[in-house]
Amino acid sequence: MSPSSNYQLFSLVSILLLITVDQSSQSQATQENGVKVGVFLSPAFVLEPGSVSNKFYYNIGFPKGHIAIKSFDAEVVDEAGNSVPLYETYLHHWVVSRYFNRKGVEVAKYHYDLGYDQSDSIIKSNSGICGGVLNTVYFGVGPETRKTIIYIPDPYRIEVGNPVEVPPRYEEKRMLNLHAIDTRGAEDRLGCTECRCDLYNVTKDENNRDIEPDYIGGSRCCYNGTRCKVKDGFQGSKRNLYLKYTVKYIDWDASIVPVNIYLLDITDTWKKQEKSNATVARHHCKIKYLVESCAASVANVDCTHTKKISTIFPSGGDLIYGVAHQHIGGTGMALHGEEGHVICSSLPIYGKGKEPGYEAGYIVGMSSFYPRPGSIKISEGETITLLSNYSNDQRQTGVLGLFYLLVAEPSPKPNSILHSADGTGAIVIMQNVIGALEVFGIALLVGAAVIYQRRNKRDQEGY
Numbered sequence: 001m002s003p004s005s006n007y008q009l010f011s012l013v014s015i016l017l018l019i020t021v022d023q024s025s026q027s028q029a030t031q032e033n034g035v036k037v038g039v040f041l042s043p044a045f046v047l048e049p050g051s052v053s054n055k056f057y058y059n060i061g062f063p064k065g066h067i068a069i070k071s072f073d074a075e076v077v078d079e080a081g082n083s084v085p086l087y088e089t090y091l092h093h094w095v096v097s098r099y100f101n102r103k104g105v106e107v108a109k110y111h112y113d114l115g116y117d118q119s120d121s122i123i124k125s126n127s128g129i130c131g132g133v134l135n136t137v138y139f140g141v142g143p144e145t146r147k148t149i150i151y152i153p154d155p156y157r158i159e160v161g162n163p164v165e166v167p168p169r170y171e172e173k174r175m176l177n178l179h180a181i182d183t184r185g186a187e188d189r190l191g192c193t194e195c196r197c198d199l200y201n202v203t204k205d206e207n208n209r210d211i212e213p214d215y216i217g218g219s220r221c222c223y224n225g226t227r228c229k230v231k232d233g234f235q236g237s238k239r240n241l242y243l244k245y246t247v248k249y250i251d252w253d254a255s256i257v258p259v260n261i262y263l264l265d266i267t268d269t270w271k272k273q274e275k276s277n278a279t280v281a282r283h284h285c286k287i288k289y290l291v292e293s294c295a296a297s298v299a300n301v302d303c304t305h306t307k308k309i310s311t312i313f314p315s316g317g318d319l320i321y322g323v324a325h326q327h328i329g330g331t332g333m334a335l336h337g338e339e340g341h342v343i344c345s346s347l348p349i350y351g352k353g354k355e356p357g358y359e360a361g362y363i364v365g366m367s368s369f370y371p372r373p374g375s376i377k378i379s380e381g382e383t384i385t386l387l388s389n390y391s392n393d394q395r396q397t398g399v400l401g402l403f404y405l406l407v408a409e410p411s412p413k414p415n416s417i418l419h420s421a422d423g424t425g426a427i428v429i430m431q432n433v434i435g436a437l438e439v440f441g442i443a444l445l446v447g448a449a450v451i452y453q454r455r456n457k458r459d460q461e462g463y
């Protein structure tokens, strides 16, 4: 790193520090919306035109202690702290995972095929259901991060850092896997982002295994250190980039209801298996799939490729939040319940401009779904159907369809009185108050209204 870039980084870090200090010194505002904000930078990754960086960063910066996370936002920035557009640096994916590391031992290196060294570093899985790398996702996953809204209404939160979950002599840490592709000057930008093997000029994958001729594109062709084809004579600087991530959280307290994280995959080919007299599902998720061009099929007039799977949801609860993840070409995903009703759907937002967060042709956000808590339930063992649509005007390799869900254990007593209210965190508080009302009579109604209003104001000011 040059002295000047060091200086720029230093300035950026100081600015971030200032922001943090500033926020905590504005105790009024912090108290009022009750939410702490932590802004962090990943270690630098270095890219030049065509190059690929795919790395795991261990022990990344994170709020300390037992906390309840309300949102997690991320984006790629340069040394000056400016947002970097997707047509320059395509954020293929980013995933934040939790792990427990044996105290005093350097972490075992993660490897897709070998997994973790279980004795020194234990991954804290989400609630499923695929297994493998998808089970490590706590926060993520793709380039659409700038306009994807995470909103977890009160009293629900993602719980992190609970000391009772940590095995003795271990400590909780977080890691980041970030895969980015520099497409400045690329001969075929979309092809580079899809990891089309011909553009990367590779015949062997990262593990030195031959890439079969029918494997046209996917992560095996764009691993760390590979290079996508750049136009002849294109000049572009080598530069340091960072994932800047913002965590909004509060300290844990007993009134918070934790949510479980599930990640469903449209490529899941699961099988029922009998195990100790119980039927269990064995999942096999390939993550990537191929969308054939509709030119090949006369039947498909509107050129929409629909992939559909059914699977069994392992445990029941209230759906609190849902969002899908698709690649360019995606036109939406939906989750249906056993009776065919739509539980949740999520549609891509395509950019139409030049500025970061609205880059033309890219998915810059996915619409997220947060029903009024308690209004949408998934039952234990329910057969759910997942659907992923892609436009197949042209053939596309390495696309995916993931669905990220936050599910809370069912609330003991759903309250039908509130069904007409709007879906903010205020309702949950009111549910409790109204529950009390039923017991203590109408005198509490005034108090409830006041809490409702204050609560409402709080939520609006915070977001």
Ligand SMILES: *[C@@H]1O[C@H](CO)[C@@H](O)[C@H](O)[C@H]1NC(C)=O
Pocket (backbone or CB within 6 Å): 201
């Ligand atoms: C592709 O790879 C081969 C062998 O690794 C190399 O000889 C060739 O120059 C590469 N082609 C391009 C266009 O980079």
Ligand SMILES: *[C@@H]1O[C@H](CO)[C@@H](O)[C@H](O)[C@H]1NC(C)=O
Pocket (backbone or CB within 6 Å): 053, 054, 055, 224, 225, 226
């Ligand atoms: C990733 O690739 C870069 C550039 O080729 C190289 O310097 C770095 O050591 C690689 N890192 C890993 C973890 O393979």
Ligand SMILES: *[C@@H]1O[C@H](CO)[C@@H](O)[C@H](O)[C@H]1NC(C)=O
Pocket (backbone or CB within 6 Å): 276, 277
């Ligand atoms: C499975 O069911 C059979 C017959 O009902 C019973 O005899 C056996 O003990 C059960 N095994 C287990 C592991 O529960």
Ligand SMILES: *[C@@H]1O[C@H](CO)[C@@H](O)[C@H](O)[C@H]1NC(C)=O
Pocket (backbone or CB within 6 Å): 302, 304, 306, 331, 332, 333, 334, 345, 346, 387, 388, 389
């Ligand atoms: C997916 O495509 C099918 C067929 O065109 C359509 O009926 C369905 O509504 C679409 N679903 C979503 C979530 O886009």
